[in-house]
Amino acid sequence: MRWGEIIRRLVLVPPTLFGVAVIVFVLLRVVPGDPIAMMIPPGASEADIARLRALYGLDQPILQQFSTWLGQVASGDFGKSISVHQGVLELLLERLPATIELALLATLIAVVLGVLTALAGILLRGRRAEWAVDGGIGVLLAIPDFLWALILLLVFGVLLPWLPISGRVDPQIDVHLHSNFYLLESLLTGRFAIAFALLHHMILPALALALPFAALVARILKASLTEAEDQDYAQIARARGYSRPDILLHEVLPNALIPTVALGGVQVTLLLGGTVLVERIFSYEGIGNMAIDAVINRDFPLIQGLVLTFAVLFIALNLAIDLIVTVLDPRLRHG
Amino acid sequence: MADLALSSPVVRQSRLLAALQRGGARLWVGAAVVALLVLVAVLAPVLAPHDALEQDLMSAQLPPSWIVGGDHAYLLGTDSLGRCVLSRLIYSARTAVMVALVAATLAALIGVALGLFAGSFGGWVDQAISRLIDVWMAFPPVLLSIVLAAVIGAGLTSVIAAIVVVDWTRFARVVRAETMVQLTRDYAAAARVIGLSRAKLLRLEILPNLVPLLATLLAVEMGIAILVEVILSFVGISVSGDTPTWGSMIAEGRQIVYQAPWIMALPIGCIITSVIGFNLLGDGLRLALDPVQRS
């Protein structure tokens, strides 16, 4: 039953991506804004402009342009960026790892912070301090990630100049790594000095992305824990001589995680969308930051590639969440 | 609807009072913050001590007046071009309020219309609209609004259009689901039995039941609209350079953050206050209007 549902969702992936492609493509072309106009030097002749338009295929009818692009994408060719003069796929592969690492670190921080906050809240259940935990969660949740980014930048970058506020790594450090997954690679190969320098730069943007998400995780998990702790099996565990922390961790938490992952997991996509601005604020070289430049420069091929990349990530995340829920909940696994 | 007309003013007043009580402190604080914001926006020309665009390069990057080196003429200091920060904050509130009201209302109108269609017609209409929402949800909303604002071009209208095009789904999803639920309730079935047409049923029975939900969503959406405007002007693709906005102030402040951190800090404070105000108002409205608690 559940597997059937996941297969159904997989079948829906290509049409959704196709829809995304159509919308981006049409949106970029029906509305005014000419990429060529932005790149020509002043005093270029009409012929020069026409030649450039032809070079990027912009002189073709829109349907023609679309089918050409779609054919290329299907064979792994995302075209050439207009503003950076590099292959779109190449650019994506270079920048995507930075964003993925940032999002992973943020998710990790958020989950740890959120779970700890929820557990603290449930341990304080019925006391006055529980109210403080709830209030803290509310404030964290009301302020979105990019505002956190600005606040953190101001406080821990400027007022208390503890951490760097721009870039992925200090320019004077020569990373010399094989992949673009700097953090993962340096950790796996044991080059902790580099990993530390990377984390130094990543901690503020990651924290900005993590704070509202942690609050969301904490809120959902705390509500689920409260409900699960009142269930018979948790009460009976007390009568079997288990301590309350034991019961919360081993009996209640596995049950409370199911709704938390199902509801909170969907919001990971919000965290991913948040990288666009947070990367911009911290001048972090990921695809989010690149996306803003691409838009400002009307770099059609790059925008198309980026939006498709984000869409694929979003859809993949949603599927992954469904799979995790299925693994966590034995009642969904069969039939 | 009819019973409202028949009930005495006294009864209606007490009902209103009860609703206000249920909203509690959230409703009051939220409403006060939002009212203050609107007031500042409307009275901007009266309140602002300077022209928000007037440059005075001789007194650039002055700190707030109570800090050493501050000038009494510039209460909150000046930016890198010597423009009065306080005046720019006040005029920025104008832009924010304008965008919040117009964009949220338009997004709500479109979203509610499509949500009602999908929820009440079902079948292929619902399928079509639901797929459309699915596709929309596959975009990162921030990126989509940036793309939109960029391709439509600079200006307040394009910012509003971007917000509406991105955010109508928030309303459509909720209204669609809620309409479907309401239609299965007994009162809807009863209304159909007495021969109410679909349009009439929607207008007289379903829509009034959606009002509490919509009021809440609308307040929250206004907060979101303010944020999106801030994002767009921070990125530099919102209104043109000579209209002050909180976002562009932050972007400018980011450049000289080490020299003049207050230029960035002040608009951030304004944004946080406004957004929390709208969120509290939304929460308060939800509590005040909840039909379950009303009975």
Add this chain to the structure above:
Amino acid sequence: MTATLEIDGLKVAIGAANVLRGVSLALQPREVRGLVGESGAGKSMLGRAVLGLLPANATIISGSITFEGRNLLAMHETERRKLLGRRIALIPQDPMTSLNPVKRVGVQIGNLLRHHLGVSKRVALARASELLAEVAIREPARVLSLYPHEISGGMRQRVLIAMAFACDPALVIADEPTTALDVTVQRQVLQLVERLRQRHGSAVLFVTHDLGVVAKICGSMTVLHGGRVLEDGETADVLARPRHAYTRALLAATPRADRPAEALRPVPPALIEQLWSEARRLDRLTIAGPT
């Protein structure tokens, strides 16, 4: 000989409402005692008090609960936790909600054995398999690998009974274990409880509202109403010669094979009203004078 369980003058209030108004009862080793009363009589609260499961807003006003000569109420929490689940066990009321839905049956039984007996994972699983065989579950190895939602309600109750007797407890509190089951399963469950308590040498406090069940398996019984003990004695004596009017009324309200259904009479409302006013008078006395 030390009594297995001795409750003396136990008074418990939830918020401002008294739920137990000075209850005393004793259970000797291997004794099976029925604790009878209608809902609200306080019988479940009594069981919960012994297990330390009283709700958060409940307060124990006075009295003691002594288990094998040691006062449970004066004992440190960690001490009491060593007894719970091992020396004092519970058979819960509703088998559908009493097992953790995300853990395999074998893991749940195994954890209990490892927690209290400190045995290895392998030993615990082998022992769990024996326990399931003891409660007449066929293919115990297979059932151990199943999740609660994959087995029937009757089987879940048998798993819970196996868990109750897993560590050879001296006292088992059976909290209406047959109420949620249908009649045919009920009888099997009663037989199981009877067999296991004989094998493991446990005393059983059987909480129920069903006098038929009491007659079948309990050697002695206590009748509770409004948080007070109204009658206490050997089951045969009480059923043959009930001394309290309320017990007589309860008997008259219980269906029996040797009596036509028309002979059933509800407990008279006047009697109930009188009992409650007595209970309230008891409360006033408590407030006025020293306890």
